[in-house]
Amino acid sequence: MNALEHVLEPITIKNMELRNRVVMPAMGTNLANDDNSVSEANLAYIRRRCQSGAGLYITEIVAVHPDGCASPNSLAVFDDRFIPGLKKMVDSVHKEGGKIAMQLHHVGREGFFQLKSGRAIAPSDVPSLIYGIKPREMTTADIAEVIQAFGDAALRAKDAGFDAVEVHGAHGYLLMQFLSALSNQRQDEYGGTMIKRARFVIEVLNEVRLRVGEAFPISLRISVNEAIKGGYTAEDMQAIVPEFVNAGADIIHASFGTHGSPAGITIPPVEYEPGFNIGLARKMKDVVNVPVIGVGRFTDPALADQAIARGDADLVAFGRQHLADPDFLSNAIKGRREKTIECIACNQGCIERLMFEGGRIRCAINPETGQELKYPIGPVKESLRVWVIGAGPGGLTAAYEAARLGHLVVLFEKEAQLGGQLRFAAKAPYKTAYKHWIDTLAAKVRDSGVEMRMNTYVTKDRLELGNPEYVILASGGEKILCNVEGSRCSMVCDAWQVLNGEVDVGDHVLIVGAGLVGMETADFICSKGSKNVTVVDKLPESPVSSMTSHGYMLHRRLRKAGCTLLFKTEVEQINEGSVTLNIAGRAQNISPLQHVIVAIGLTPKIELKEVLEAKGIQHAVIGDARQARRIIEATEEGARAAWNIVPQTG
Ligand SMILES: Cc1cc2nc3c(=O)[nH]c(=O)nc-3n(C[C@H](O)[C@H](O)[C@H](O)COP(=O)(O)OP(=O)(O)OC[C@H]3O[C@@H](n4cnc5c(N)ncnc54)[C@H](O)[C@@H]3O)c2cc1C
Ligand SMILES: Cc1cc2nc3c(=O)[nH]c(=O)nc-3n(C[C@H](O)[C@H](O)[C@H](O)COP(=O)(O)O)c2cc1C
Incomplete structure (x- = not known):
């Protein structure tokens, strides 16, 4: 039996035919132009994601109203001027044989700039969970305006050639703010019992349906449970989700959690097992007869296949796996899953970078992500003799990238094992995924033709004798010793x-x-x-x-x-x-x-830098050897060092 037979089975939803049941869910990128239009970086990013061969791609949040924009560099569709750029995005996906849905979004009370300027709106004036600032309670005129904006946006999506729209009713944004009793304290027909709180979502769905016609598919993304103290439960959601289907939802996308859910469960860390929350999709399937998308830490299409075979979901979304390695599905289909770099759920380059650093999307273990426009394809015109010193995450990434571009690479590691500090990190509870990543990366390095010299300490003499043309010093750090009185005690x-x-x-x-x-x-x-x-x-x-x-x-x-x-x-x-x-x-x-x-802590281990400088050997110092930090800096600097290797002139 084919381990992927269920996940690869096509599915038709209204007038949209999907080639398989793999979905890329919405993921904010911050790659849009400053006026919220589609940028070249957005297009390059989506083109690379499309190489996964998934059935359906869902855009990141796209603002339906100027006051509903989540960040200055997120996408918008509140005006016709956005249509040409969005059309290009559609064309990129269609060219690769995929289908694309636009995620229609309003940030409600969780928009920083709106809160700061007093423009933030929400069902009630309960402070934002992220910023602690009060929004303004929406009047019925506001409600009507936003409903209309969702309808206008859906029509623009259709005009731009999108195959479907997804109404974002999850994760603590405006629609969910209405659903939650914690944020919706209205006394009118939009507040009160769960069904009354659901009224706004139902009216949005009605309006979208009215505008796009019967045949055009509408997905509704919901948080099945709120995963917060006093929040609504999956059972509460089971009671109202059939109403959403009656109102026009052709797909239920069963996500979970809100802002402030412990451990940011919406985008779960490594502590959660792949597919851990598929039971929530099952709970939705138990009460509706439209397709349900399951989500949460999926990295392996075979696991998604099993979920579909069990009847827990009809489609499965792979979010961060599309960032870590968009080739995961084609690898699985070709029977070479061991080549897939699996997401380690560290959140460093993706959501935490967006939320805490205001940065654009990256991936700690895939330096191409978010940098598709800068990513050199190779091969280089002139290949150099490159030495990479140290086989931690930084050195391994540098060696792979340099070899991929056509350089002649020798990788030196003083230990018998690869991985540097990550060998130790992987011993900590829940972090075996880190070892798996290092093992997969090391295999890629080997396959790329890098000469690997293990148990080989590069000394100053060896460096002088070897006389490489380019050196990437990825030697990490030295442990800082404790020098208080008694620190030599045997304990x-x-x-x-x-x-x-x-x-x-x-x-x-x-x-x-x-x-x-x-x-x-x-x-x-x-x-x-x-x-x-x-x-x-x-x-x-x-x-x-x-x-x-x-x-x-x-x-x-x-x-x-x-x-x-x-x-x-x-x-x-x-x-x-x-x-x-x-x-x-x-x-x-x-x-x-x-x-x-x-x-x-660690202090940079850079005794070889002196020789490199004295002998005038071109070089780059990367990762912890520059300053003890994290994986993302090591891989980013390693990749960049490899991309920037150029022959010395003169
Ligand atoms: C317990 C633990 C948990 C951690 N958890 C996380 C985490 O969750 N997230 C995160 O981002 N970071 C984490 N880190 C930090 C992360 O592991 C480092 O930032 C990262 O490994 C740095 O990579 P690097 O390639 O620059 O250096 P290193 O990983 O230190 O690799 C340097 C390599 O160079 C070799 N070397 C040194 N000198 C020579 C020489 N002269 N010749 C040959 N070889 C040489 C060393 O043996 C080593 O293998 C953790 C670290 C530890 C110890
Ligand atoms: C960087 C990032 C941005 C996200 N942005 C959105 C978004 O715009 N809309 C949305 O519904 N979910 C968003 N999510 C949540 C994902 O769609 C998905 O539900 C979540 O990452 C869990 O799936 P995974 O474990 O496969 O990554 C985002 C996740 C990440 C990592």
């Missing part, structure tokens, strides 16, 4: 030794450093059963923000495990079995202790 070790299984850690443990390495080491030892774990840091709070999804989960696990976190705290002295701490100027002794684990 002192470092986080890397612990994660590597070299130390049998006892019950009473002190970890010095509450950065990611210290926190994940605490998580690791708590998961192994250590009961009395204290993490100290001289900073006022952990650099691991609980605003990020993984950070939230990590903080929560440590709290649940009874781990103590002490800030503004320095270790003054270590004795066998105890330490003296300085907690904001107050001395405190901690004992008994079986281990003190040091995780106070």
Whole structure:
């Protein structure tokens, strides 16, 4: 039996024929022009995504009203002037044999600029969950205007050649603000019971249907449950979703969560298993007879196939997998799934970059994403002898990219294993996906013809003798040692030794450093059963923000495990079995202790830079060797270094 038979089966929804059941769901990119029109970057991005061969592509949020725009660089359709650009987007998808739906959106009370300028509207004047600022309560005239705007927008989408529209009724934006009793406190016909709160969504659907005609498919994206304290449940949604179908929804896209849902579950972190929430799609299928799209951490088409075969969903959306590796479906079809780079749900380049850094879309493990216009195809005119020193994520990415472009690459790694710091990161709870990524990337590097020299320390002499034409120094960082009195005690070790299984850690443990390495080491030892774990840091709070999804989960696990976190705290002295701490100027002794684990960071390891400079060898220093940071900086700088290799002139 073909493991993909169900997911590859075509499906017809109204007048839209899909070649298979794989969907790319809406994902904001911030790639639009400053006037919210489609940019060349939008087109290049969608063209690359289309190579997945999915049946249906759904655009990112497209604003139906000037006051409904989520960000200055998101798309809009509130005026005819947007149609030509949107048409180009349609053509790009059709050229590749896919179908495209436009996601119609109004941000409601979650728009920063609208809140700042007093233009934000919502069912009630309950403050935004993201920004804590009050919107203005919509009048019935506002309601009528927005409903009309959805209808106008749907018609423009149809005129631009879109195959369908998706009304965004999920994730805490305007339509869901009406559905939720937490944000909708109206006393009129749009507030009150769930069915009354659903009235606005129903009227939007009615209007859209009226404008686009009977044959044109309309998808409704909903959050099946609100996943927040006091929010509506999947059972509440089961009661009203048939009304949405009666009002015109031909597809129910079963997402979940809202702003403020713990761990940002809408875009779930690595802690959640692939397909973890498909049961919510099933709950919708139980009460409606239109196709239902399931979503949530899908990376493997075979898993989607099983969900469809079980009857949990009719179609399955692959969101971030389209960012990490759009070739995932064609690889699966060709029986070479091992070539697919699977999304590690780190959210670094995608949602967290958009939300917290105001940046444009990227992917921590795919440097092409969001940079399609800059991505060199190769081959280069003149290939150079390139040495890459260090096989962490930065070095592996650099080596692959340089070889892909046609350079002659030698990759040196002093250890017997590839992956650098990520070998240790992958030992922390829930992070085996990181190892899988490194293994897949390493295989790609090997297949690309890179000569790999393991167990080979590049010394100054070796570098001088080898005389490469270009060097990418990806040597990472050196551990910073603890130099307080007593740090040579036998109970002192470092986080890397612990994660590597070299130390049998006892019950009473002190970890010095509450950065990611210290926190994940605490998580690791708590998961192994250590009961009395204290993490100290001289900073006022952990650099691991609980605003990020993984950070939230990590903080929560440590709290649940009874781990103590002490800030503004320095270790003054270590004795066998105890330490003296300085907690904001107050001395405190901690004992008994079986281990003190040091995780106070890394300093760039760049002893080879001197030789490179002295000998005038062209080079780039990337990743943690430049400054200890994250995966995304290592891969981004690694790729860029490879793309920028040019022969020396003169
Ligand atoms: C426990 C832990 C958890 C982490 N979790 C995350 C996370 O969730 N998200 C995130 O973004 N980041 C995380 N990090 C940080 C992340 O792993 C690093 O930012 C990233 O690995 C840096 O990549 P790099 O390629 O620059 O350097 P490295 O990964 O440090 O690789 C450098 C490589 O160079 C080799 N090398 C050094 N000198 C030489 C030489 N002279 N000759 C040959 N080889 C040499 C080293 O052996 C090493 O393999 C974590 C780190 C740890 C330790
Ligand atoms: C960067 C980014 C932007 C997103 N923007 C939207 C959006 O515009 N509209 C929407 O309905 N969902 C949006 N989502 C949610 C995704 O459509 C999807 O539901 C979510 O990522 C979970 O699917 P996945 O685990 O396959 O990535 C976004 C997700 C990401 C990562």
